[in-house]
Amino acid sequence: MKEPLVPVVPMSHTAHIRSHRKPRRSATSSIAMRAGVAGGVLSMAAAGASASANAAEPVTQTIELPTLTADMSAAVAQSAAATQQAAANYELRAERDAAAAKAAAEAKKDLAEAKKKAEAKKKAAEAARKAAAERAERSAERATLSTTASASASTSTSVSAPASGSVATVIAFLKAQVGDAYVMGATGPNAWDCSSLVQAAYKQVGVDLPRVSQDQSMAGTDVPLSSIQVGDILYWGGKGSAYHVGVYIGNGQYLDAANPSKGVVIQDLSGYPASGAVRVL
Numbered sequence: 676m677k678e679p680l681v682p683v684v685p686m687s688h689t690a691h692i693r694s695h696r697k698p699r700r701s702a703t704s705s706i707a708m709r710a711g712v713a714g715g716v717l718s719m720a721a722a723g724a725s726a727s728a729n730a731a732e733p734v735t736q737t738i739e740l741p742t743l744t745a746d747m748s749a750a751v752a753q754s755a756a757a758t759q760q761a762a763a764n765y766e767l768r769a770e771r772d773a774a775a776a777k778a779a780a781e782a783k784k785d786l787a788e789a790k791k792k793a794e795a796k797k798k799a800a801e802a803a804r805k806a807a808a809e810r811a812e813r814s815a816e817r818a819t820l821s822t823t824a825s826a827s828a829s830t831s832t833s834v835s836a837p838a839s840g841s842v843a844t845v846i847a848f849l850k851a852q853v854g855d856a857y858v859m860g861a862t863g864p865n866a867w868d869c870s871s872l873v874q875a876a877y878k879q880v881g882v883d884l885p886r887v888s889q890d891q892s893m894a895g896t897d898v899p900l901s902s903i904q905v906g907d908i909l910y911w912g913g914k915g916s917a918y919h920v921g922v923y924i925g926n927g928q929y930l931d932a933a934n935p936s937k938g939v940v941i942q943d944l945s946g947y948p949a950s951g952a953v954r955v956l
Contacts, residue, residue, distance in 0.1 A: 841880040841906075841956050842905055842906035842956055844879050844880050845876045845877060845879060845880055845906055845922065845956070846905065846906065846922070846924055846930075848875070848876045848879045849872070849876045849922055849924070849930045850924075850930065850941075852867065852872060852932075852939045853930070853939050853940065853941060854938060854939060855867060855932070855938055855939040856935075856938050856939075857869075857932045857933060857934055857935050857937065857938045857939065858935070862874075862875070863875055867932040867939060868932055869888060869919050869920050869921065869931055869932045869933075870885075870886060870887050870888040870891055870920055871886070871932075872931070872932045872939065873891060873908060873920050873921070873922060873931075874886060874891070876922060877955060877956075880956070882955055882956065884955065888910060888912075888917045888918060888919055888920040889915060889916055889917055889918075891908060891910065891917070891920050891953075892908075892910040892912075892913075892914050892915060892916075892917035892920065892951065892953065893914065893915050893953075894908070894953055894955055895908070895953040895954050895955035896953060896954050896955075897914075897951065897952070897953055898952040898953060898954045899952075900948075900949060900951070900952055903923050903952045904923070904954070905923060905924060905925040906922065906923065906954075906956050907922070907923045907952045907953065907954045908920055908921075908922060908923075908952065908953050908954070908955060909921050909922065909923055909929055909944075909949035909951075909952050910949060910950060910951055910952070910953070911947075911949055911950050912950055913950070914950075914951055917950070917951075919931070921942075921949075923944070923952070924941065927943060927944050927945060928941055928942065928943055928944060929941070929942060929944050929949070930942075
């Protein structure tokens with residue numbers, strides 16, 4: 676028995692693809708969804724109102740700190756006091772150390788100045804002692820020369836006493852003044868100018884000479900420089916207008932009160948040749 680034929684219905688070429696259309700919702704479902712949305716909106720509105728109300732009130736949070744006991748507070752205060760005292764002690768020590776260093780420096784400086792002054796005083800005392808000894812020695816020599824000159828004058832009948840003795844007395848007196856100061860216008864006994872020294876030297880043997888060098892160059896007898904002898908008076912400058920005088924002591928040397936820097940000295944005639952010479956003994 677043949678099976679009955681099933682009619683074949685032609686299918687669309689897209690019948691095998693699932694449809695993308697959303698299924699239709701029922702009216703009941705739509706109403707329920709709308710009610711849920713409305714309830715959610717109302718809930719959100721209520722929550723927002725609650726949040727706004729809460730935001731208007733300040734939020735206060737209290738943090739409780741541990742309470743210090745009385746013993747701990749005392750310990751902290753004691754530690755702070757000890758630290759402050761240590762700092763004060765350190766500052767005090769620093770000030771004392773600085774003061775001690777300053778005092779030591781000043782003491783060292785004072786000691787150096789005291790030593791310097793003591794040395795200067797010692798040198799001054801030594802110089803004064805030496806000068807006193809030299810003055811005493813010259814005074815003794817002058818006393819001896821004065822005695823000799825007086826004795827010579829008392830036994831002489833004229834100024835032209837024996838030349839040898841007179842000249843020796845003059846030269847001895849002059850040499851006793853070596854080292855004395857030169858002071859313009861001074862006449863001894865420890866300071867001279869050139870003409871006062873020559874005048875005093877010849878006065879020891881009774882010869883009175885003029886006071887100034889110009890007049891002394893005119894005294895006695897002119898002597899050529901090539902023939903001068905010990906005891907002759909040398910002068911520098913023109914005869915009658917001489918500006919300096921000295922006495923020839925032999926061996927090409929003369930003695931004079933030279934100037935403030937040299938005083939009474941013995942010098943070589945070759946270093947300062949004289950202009951002329953006169954002989955009074």
